[in-house]
Amino acid sequence: MIWVLTGPPGAGKGTQAMQLAAAMGWLHISTGELLRTNIQAGTPLGGEAAARLDAGMLVADETVIAMVAERLAAPDARAGVLFDGFPRTLAQAVALDEMAERLGYLPPRAVVLKVSPETVVVRLTGRRVCRAAGHPYHLVYRPPKVAGVCDVDGTELIQRADDSPETVARRLEVYEAETQPVLQYYRDRGRLTEVHGEEKPAAVAEQLLQAANG
Ligand code: AMP
Numbered sequence: 001m002i003w004v005l006t007g008p009p010g011a012g013k014g015t016q017a018m019q020l021a022a023a024m025g026w027l028h029i030s031t032g033e034l035l036r037t038n039i040q041a042g043t044p045l046g047g048e049a050a051a052r053l054d055a056g057m058l059v060a061d062e063t064v065i066a067m068v069a070e071r072l073a074a075p076d077a078r079a080g081v082l083f084d085g086f087p088r089t090l091a092q093a094v095a096l097d098e099m100a101e102r103l104g105y106l107p108p109r110a111v112v113l114k115v116s117p118e119t120v121v122v123r124l125t126g127r128r129v130c131r132a133a134g135h136p137y138h139l140v141y142r143p144p145k146v147a148g149v150c151d152v153d154g155t156e157l158i159q160r161a162d163d164s165p166e167t168v169a170r171r172l173e174v175y176e177a178e179t180q181p182v183l184q185y186y187r188d189r190g191r192l193t194e195v196h197g198e199e200k201p202a203a204v205a206e207q208l209l210q211a212a213n214g
Contacts, residue, residue, distance in 0.1 A: 001026075001080045001081075001105065001106055001109075002080070002081050002083070002096070002100050002105050002106070002108040002109075003026070003080070003081070003082045003083065003108065003109055003110070003111065003212065004082075004083045004086070004087065004096070004108055004109070004110040004111070004186070005017045005020070005082060005083065005084050005110075005111055005113070005208075006085075006087075006088075006110055006111070006112050006113070006179065006182065006183065007112050007113030007114065007115060007197055008115055008117070008120050008172060008175045008179075009120060009124060009168065009171045009172065009175060010115065010119070010120040010121075010123040010124040010127070010168070011113035011114075011115040011120070011197045012113055012115070012123075012197055012201065012204060013084045013085060013113060014030060014032075014033075014084060014134070014136050015136050015142075015201065016113065016201070016204060016205060016208055017030065017082055017084035019205055020082060020205065020208050020209065020212060021082040023209060024080065024082070024209075024212055025079055025080065026079060026080035026081055026082045027076055027077050027079065027080070027081050027082070028082050028084060029068070029071055029072075029077075029081055029082070029083050029084065029086070030083075030084040030085050030086075030134075031064055031067065031068065031083070031084075031085045031086040031088075032053075032084075032085045033134050034067055034071065035049045035053060035059060035064075035067075036053070036134065038067075039053070045063060045067065048060075048063060049063065053161070053162055054161045054162060054167070055162075055167065055170065056162050056167035056168070056170035056171040056174065057170070057174065058088060058089065058174060058178060061089055061091045061092055061095070064086065064088075064092060065091075065092060065095045068083075068086055068092075068095075068096070068099070069095075069099055072099055072103065073103065083096075083108075087182055088175075088178055088179050088182065089178045089179070089181075089182065090178075090181045090182060090185060092182070093182045093185045093186070094185075096108055107189070107191060108191070109186070109191045109192075109193070110182075110183070110186040110191060110192050110193070111192075111193045111194075111195055111208060111211050111212075112183055112192060112193070112194050112195065113195055113197030113204065114194055114195065114196055114197050114198075115197040115198055116198070117172055119198055120168070120172060121165070121168055121169075123138065123141070124163045124168045125163060125164075125165055125168065126138045126139040126140050126141070127139075127159070127160070127163050128144075128157040128158065128159055129157065129158060129160060130150030130152070130153060130155045130156070130157055130158075131150075131155045131156045131157075131158055132150065132153050132155040133150075133152070133153060133155075135150050135151075135152045135153070137150075137157055142201075144157060193211040195207045195208060195211060
């Protein structure tokens with residue numbers, strides 16, 4: 001089974017996807033994390049993607065689709081996969097359907113976390129992530145036990161370059177233009193579940209579990 005967790009930037013996809021994948025025994029694949037890992041490791045793919053991430057723009061479809069195809073073909077994906085941040089364009093959604101069919105999965109299902117643009121801005125500008133693994137925190141809503149330090153691995157907490165106010169505005173525009181059609185794609189095929197993303201994290205997690213089990 002392949003699941004897609006989608007929603008605007010700052011909807012809580014990363015945090016919820018980690019928990020849901022762990023609860024269901026699925027592999028969590030975040031294309032944003034895969035891209036950031038490539039950038040840190042200095043790979044050619046990372047070199048190509050870095051400027052676009054910093055500007056809040058999407059990385060080319062061919063690049064992201066090739067990266068996902070490779071990850072999805074690995075043996076640890078067989079138990080089930082939860083995508084976080086993919087597909088973000090119609091071309092990616094069509095490519096994912098084709099990959100799923102080729103690899104013998106059921107047609108992918110999507111869950112969208114619905115959050116207002118105002119909430120997105122507050123959430124993203126206060127967001128911090130750890131340098132080592134991207135574990136997520138928020139200065140107000142989810143502070144670490146020790147200020148500036150990751151609870152999980154003890155590394156420094158940093159602000160992502162693409163969480164600056166100007167870049168957040170750009171990412172919201174990109175979401176409206178490129179990713180809303182993806183929601184419609186899944187809705188038209190009866191494969192979309194909507195979840196209210198503005199509730200407390202535990203309540204959102206509960207709705208997601210129900211969607212995944214239903
Ligand atoms: P995220 O961590 O999901 O917010 O992604 C961070 C950034 O990585 C995005 O703003 C894009 O620049 C890039 N990115 C992540 N996933 C994709 C995707 N599926 N298609 C294109 N670009 C992506």
